Amino acid sequence: MTTTIRGGQLARLLGQWHSLPGxxxxxxxxxxxxxxxxxLSDGRLPLGVxxxxxxxxxxxxxxSRTTVSAAYRTLRETGHLTSRRGAGSWTTLPNGHRVATSGLWTPEDDRxxxxxxxxxxxxxxxxxxxxxAAADDLPRYLGSAGYHPTGLIELREAVAAGYQARGVATSAEQILVTGGTQQALDLxxxxxxxxxxxxxxxxxxxxxxxxxxxxxxxxxxxxGLDTATGWDGEMLLGALRQTRPRLSYVIPEFHNPTGHLMPADLRERMVTTAHSTGTDLVVDESWVDLRLDGGEMPPPVAVFDxxxxVVSIGGMSKGYWGGLRIGWVRASAPLVQRLAAIRVxxxxxxxxxxxxxxxxLLEHAPKILSDRRAELREQRDALAAKVRELLPEWRFVLPPGGATIWAELDGPISSALARAAEDVGVRLAPxxxxxxxxxxxxxxxxxxxxxxxxLTEAVRRIASVRHDLDRATTPSWRTPSVIA
Structure with missing residues (x-):
């Protein structure tokens, strides 16, 4: 069944499309x-809507309706819209495009x-x-059907040991291995x-x-999270008390996209409040291994449960490699068994x-993660320095970990900038x-x-198109004319 988006919904998604620079x-x-x-290109409007x-x-x-009619005609000509009389118009994937790893629509020749x-x-x-080495380990599993809904016991034990090292008493029975963190969240x-x-x-x-x-x-x-300081504790706890949600999804370690790290006292208060409101906390720990600056990590949220x-989800995509597609859920043993039944x-x-x-890989975690942190620290500092040099009006807080800078721009131009950056070979998520x-x-x-x-070349290109947005001049077609 095709999903329909209403006019008001699409208008909200479009935002200030008519007043962006350029x-x-x-x-x-x-x-x-x-x-x-x-x-469509950044995934906010899905395919087939x-x-x-x-x-x-x-x-x-x-x-005017004429404006919308002409816009729809333009979208049909570029392959972004298909229309049929009496059936309406729905979004499509243009020829020569594909869905990239980020979920964005991209040209096939985007190397x-x-x-x-x-x-x-x-x-x-x-x-x-x-x-x-894993291939050498494989023969001992070939005598069975190979289905392990909760995961191999040796991997579950290794993941549980990681939680133990962080101060959370965890057994293998509390771990469910999944196909990445996203599947963990879905389950x-x-x-x-x-x-x-x-x-x-x-x-x-x-x-x-x-x-x-x-x-x-x-x-x-x-x-909301404050760009500079992160979580407002009273706002977070107040939202839990007022809305009494069935579930709350949080990213306390090097929050994606802001990079903030939730302090320990707020973690404890959040768990206490969630219990009083009957809320399950889904804690995304995808970035927990990537502290780039010194200092002690706060205890995991599960410590206070x-x-x-508290249901913790994590995986190996950020610290190791996304192509491995290994994630996990850490929860009570009965909940893990219920998740395994759904997973089948x-x-x-x-x-x-x-x-x-x-x-x-987990056997060599100390070296792998140490090298990864050093690599990301160098790349973070280089990116920050280039942004400060070429886009000094932009503001941001250098994140203490993770892999993202959340920049506040010098105007409401994020979507316009992302579209312009495509023309110079840079893909952005606005x-x-x-x-x-x-x-x-x-x-x-x-x-x-x-x-x-x-990274430095990307910032150079972004800066060039950012300045182009300001240099646009009003063309003659904007001049009002009298039609008799």
Missing amino acids: RHRSPDYAALAAAVRGL RLPAERELAEALAV NVIDLGVAASAAPPELVPAAR VLRLLAPPGSPVLVEAPTYPNALAALSARRARISTH RHSR GVDMASPVLEQLVAVR GPRFGLDGTLERFLRLPFALPTDQ
Whole structure:
């Protein structure tokens, strides 16, 4: 069944499309078409969605129906829209485009594009030796069917040992191995968030978490993070008390995209409040291994859990390699068994060989993670220095860990800048992708997971198109004319 987006909903997603810098270089219909393409390219408007009728969208945007009609025609010509008389118009994938690893729509021939849409690093050199050693370990599993819904016991023990080292008493029975952190979140939502459940998230937050919640038809509410200081404790706890959500999704370690680290006292208060409101806390620990500056890490949120309200999810994508697709859930043993039962109806189990590779990599975790942190620290500092040099009006706090800088721009230009950057071979994920209803246009996530030379070149290109947005002049077609 095709999903339909209403005129008011699309208008909220489009935001201030008609007043962005550089907008006056194009007629209204062309600017509207470009804004819709931007929503499609950064994943905020999915494939196969039926757009509102021309008259409905015109009323929602307070423009003429002629403008909307011309914009739809332009989108059909570029392959972003398919229309059929009596059936409406729905979004499509243009010929020569594909869905990239970031979920963004990209041209097939994008090999020379600097991709700042993904905050994940290349594989460590230890991966190939680990894979060879894992292949030697494989024969002892070949005599069985190979289905292990909760995961191989040796990997579950290794993950549990990691929690033990962080101060959380954990047994292998409390670990479920998944196909990456995203599947861990999906399984938890299937179990704990029935369709229509109220859910509380941070703003901004991880886009794929928002997508997973939307797929569950969750009623999402948000509490905001301050760009400079992170969580406002009273605002977070007040939101929990007022909304009493079924579930709350948080990223306390090097929050994606802001990079903030939640203090220990707020973690404890959050768990206490969640228990009083009947809220399950889903704690995303994807970035926990990537502290880049000195200082002691706060205890895991699960340390403060006395009533099985905390479900921790994590994985190896950020510290090791995303292509491995190994994640996990840490929860009470009964909850893990319920998750495993659901998981059988999804994909049965994770691949045995990949789990054996993960076991081997975790044996060398101290060196791998130390090298990764050093690499990211150098790349972070190079990116920050280049932004300060070429875009001094932008403001940001240097994150103490993770792999992203959350920059406050010098205007509500994030989506316009992302579209312009595509023309010079840089892919960006604009601020609104990390929130709801087209907000966060003044912000941009800048990952520093790429090599230093690519990061500095990307900033140079971004700066060039940013300045071009300001240099646009009003063309003659904007001059009013009398038609008799």
